[in-house]
Amino acid sequence: MPNPVISAKSLVKKFKDFEAVKGIDFEVEPGESFGLLGPNGAGKSTTMRMIGAVSNRTSGDLEILGMDPSVDGPKIRAQLGVVPQADNLDQELKVWENLYVYGRYFGIDKKIVKDRLEGLLDFAQLKDKRNEKIDDLSGGMKRRLTIARGLMNEPKIFLLDEPTTGLDPQARHILWDRLFRLREQGTTLVLTTHYMDEAEQLADRLIVVDKGQIMAEGSPAALIRQYSSREVAEVRFGSDSNRSAADALSGVGDRIEVLPDRILIYANNGEEILSEVHRRGLVPITSLVRRSSLEDVFLKLTGRSLID
Amino acid sequence: MNILSFGTRAVIAHKLRASKDYLGTVFAETFLSPVAYLFALGVGLGSLIDANGQTINGIGYLQFVAPALVCSTAMLTVAGELMWPILGGFRWNKIFEAMFATPISPAEIVRGTLFFASIRGMAATVVYTVVVWAFGGWVSFESALWCIFFSLLLALSFGICCLCLSAKVEQDSILTLFYRFIVMPLFLFSGTFFSLDTLPIYLQPIGWLSPLWHATQSTRALSYWPEQAWLAPISIIYLLLIFTVFYLASVRIFTRRLTK
Numbered sequence: 001m002p003n004p005v006i007s008a009k010s011l012v013k014k015f016k017d018f019e020a021v022k023g024i025d026f027e028v029e030p031g032e033s034f035g036l037l038g039p040n041g042a043g044k045s046t047t048m049r050m051i052g053a054v055s056n057r058t059s060g061d062l063e064i065l066g067m068d069p070s071v072d073g074p075k076i077r078a079q080l081g082v083v084p085q086a087d088n089l090d091q092e093l094k095v096w097e098n099l100y101v102y103g104r105y106f107g108i109d110k111k112i113v114k115d116r117l118e119g120l121l122d123f124a125q126l127k128d129k130r131n132e133k134i135d136d137l138s139g140g141m142k143r144r145l146t147i148a149r150g151l152m153n154e155p156k157i158f159l160l161d162e163p164t165t166g167l168d169p170q171a172r173h174i175l176w177d178r179l180f181r182l183r184e185q186g187t188t189l190v191l192t193t194h195y196m197d198e199a200e201q202l203a204d205r206l207i208v209v210d211k212g213q214i215m216a217e218g219s220p221a222a223l224i225r226q227y228s229s230r231e232v233a234e235v236r237f238g239s240d241s242n243r244s245a246a247d248a249l250s251g252v253g254d255r256i257e258v259l260p261d262r263i264l265i266y267a268n269n270g271e272e273i274l275s276e277v278h279r280r281g282l283v284p285i286t287s288l289v290r291r292s293s294l295e296d297v298f299l300k301l302t303g304r305s306l307i308d
Numbered sequence: 309m310n311i312l313s314f315g316t317r318a319v320i321a322h323k324l325r326a327s328k329d330y331l332g333t334v335f336a337e338t339f340l341s342p343v344a345y346l347f348a349l350g351v352g353l354g355s356l357i358d359a360n361g362q363t364i365n366g367i368g369y370l371q372f373v374a375p376a377l378v379c380s381t382a383m384l385t386v387a388g389e390l391m392w393p394i395l396g397g398f399r400w401n402k403i404f405e406a407m408f409a410t411p412i413s414p415a416e417i418v419r420g421t422l423f424f425a426s427i428r429g430m431a432a433t434v435v436y437t438v439v440v441w442a443f444g445g446w447v448s449f450e451s452a453l454w455c456i457f458f459s460l461l462l463a464l465s466f467g468i469c470c471l472c473l474s475a476k477v478e479q480d481s482i483l484t485l486f487y488r489f490i491v492m493p494l495f496l497f498s499g500t501f502f503s504l505d506t507l508p509i510y511l512q513p514i515g516w517l518s519p520l521w522h523a524t525q526s527t528r529a530l531s532y533w534p535e536q537a538w539l540a541p542i543s544i545i546y547l548l549l550i551f552t553v554f555y556l557a558s559v560r561i562f563t564r565r566l567t568k
Contacts, residue, residue, distance in 0.1 A: 015568075054408055056567055074411040082409040088402035092326035101322045105410035107314050153410075 003066065005030050005157055005188055006051060010060035013046050020046040022212035023060060028157075033189040035203030037196070037294060039304070043212040044192035045085055048161045051190060053077050065156060078106060081155030085162045087142045089134045095145060096121065096130040103152040116152060123178065124148035140171025147178065158182065160191040164198060176201050196294035208294075208301060215301040220294055227300045228292035229254050231270035235277060235284035236262045245282055252276050257299055266296070311419065315412030319420020320427070322407075327428070338385075338432040342377065342439040349373050349501070350443055364503055367532050374445035375455045375527035376500040376520075378436045382429040382459035383520050386467035387491050389425035391483045394474035397421075398565060405566070414562035418555070422467055429463035430456075451531035458523035461544065465551040466519045472558040475565060494518050499525055522546055 004027040013021040021043040049055035053069035053076040103113035124144040164172040237245040253267035270289030354369035498521035515521040522543035529536035
């Protein structure tokens with residue numbers, strides 16, 4: 001097996017009295033697409049900043065491309081591409097200049113930078129926006145430009161912190177498509193997200209993080225298999241009646257979760273569950289059957305839904 | 309340490325590129341403001357003073373005030389570039405975070421930003437010097453050169469103080485206070501428009517501590533009052549000392565803030 005490009009052992013990060021990352025272990029293989037899934041405040045971004053060799057760990061071991069980030073920060077950063085959670089493009093520069101200036105920080109020759117940025121403008125579907133100001137771009141375009149910027153140095157590892165948060169569905173899909181292409185080209189991707197569908201789309205393997213700890217690890221499909229049933233029946237009886245309806249449904253399916261707005265019944269066959277609900281004389285206001293998702297895995301592992 | 313390392317030059321190039329859009333405004337300001345000041349002070353107020361037969365240590369008012377106006381332009385220009393834009397670089401547009409995701413170091417970011425501001429300060433200084441020459445404010449060519457030299461020292465040393473403070477604070481209200489109660493008083497009470505010894509003795513130490521006073525007074529001493537030329541080496545050492553202390557502090561603060 002090839003050496004992992006990222007290896008973390010008992011990784012800890014403390015801010016004064018607050019322990020944001022509480023001793024986590026994981027490895028990322030070259031060419032892999034690795035996800036960190038968890039709610040806001042789980043320690044994902046803090047972990048990403050340590051991997052990005054910009055934030056020093058409090059304790060534990062961390063190796064990026066065989067180097068220690070607290071010793072070889074600049075050498076590691078030279079081989080990373082970074083897309084931070086909040087866009088930090090330079091508003092005073094045009095679209096193409098943002099790529100140009102950034103490429104120069106890596107010591108890349110002016111001519112190579114100019115050639116490379118043309119290809120990346122194309123990749124980010126921003127060719128006709130090359131002379132626009134950043135303020136004139138939509139949220140999705142800014143995000144794509146930030147991604148293109150992160151690729152200027154042809155990184156060995158590409159770090160994306162919540163790449164699609166705040167984007168509309170269409171913009172998200174365009175972005176996923178671009179990231180999917182990178183995956184196909186063999187770029188190692190590390191991404192954080194609190195969207196289950198994003199993790200399912202983009203990650204080969206992921207860790208579920210909550211309160212600075214790893215709750216589970218595996219491929220999205222394996223995690224769903226391990227922690228959830230095949231299907232879920234969702235029924236709503238109105239916020240006042242959900243609790244009493246759940247009592248009447250005890251014993252139905254493998255497991256029942258009562259959320260403030262709905263009841264989730266986990267089972268192999270969701271349609272059968274709905275029939276059983278009706279047989280028990282209960283009439284939900286709305287009902288649906290869906291496949292289990294990482295959201296259900298998270299709910300099972302933490303007792304909370306991902307976006308509270 | 310390579311003072312002008314690749315990373316430092318990349319930061320300077322980036323900042324120059326980002327400022328090219330407001331170059332027109334900057335140029336108008338660096339040209340029009342000295343013309344207005346010189347006309348009001350040198351020609352207007354100066355002729356009143358000179359008409360009374362008064363001189364300052366044997367020097368006409370225009371010659372007296374010229375080095376102070378040039379040096380204070382350097383000071384105010386770097387302050388403008390190294391206060392709000394620094395805090396903003398951490399808090400608002402996060403431009404430093406973007407720079408630090410690349411191989412360059414916090415020290416290179418500090419130097420690049422400081423040198424860029426100093427280049428701007430020096431551009432304004434040179435324009436001002438030429439305008440002063442047109443008004444007949446220099447007694448000699450050397451005098452103008454000394455003024456540019458001390459303006460550069462002032463830009464670097466005062467600039468790094470502004471950068472250091474702005475990298476440390478979290479709120480821009482502190483910068484507003486600093487500008488109103490430190491920068492402006494320094495501009496007004498550093499022997500700029502009147503000789504320091506006209507102030508009560510207990511206020512004069514403010515002038516001696518002021519980087520602006522050192523730059524201005526050393527230029528005057530070297531140009532007009534050779535018996536006071538001993539001040540120049542002291543001022544040079546003083547300004548370099550300020551620069552060194554605040555440079556080291558700034559690198560520390562930048563490193564801490566970026567690696568949090």
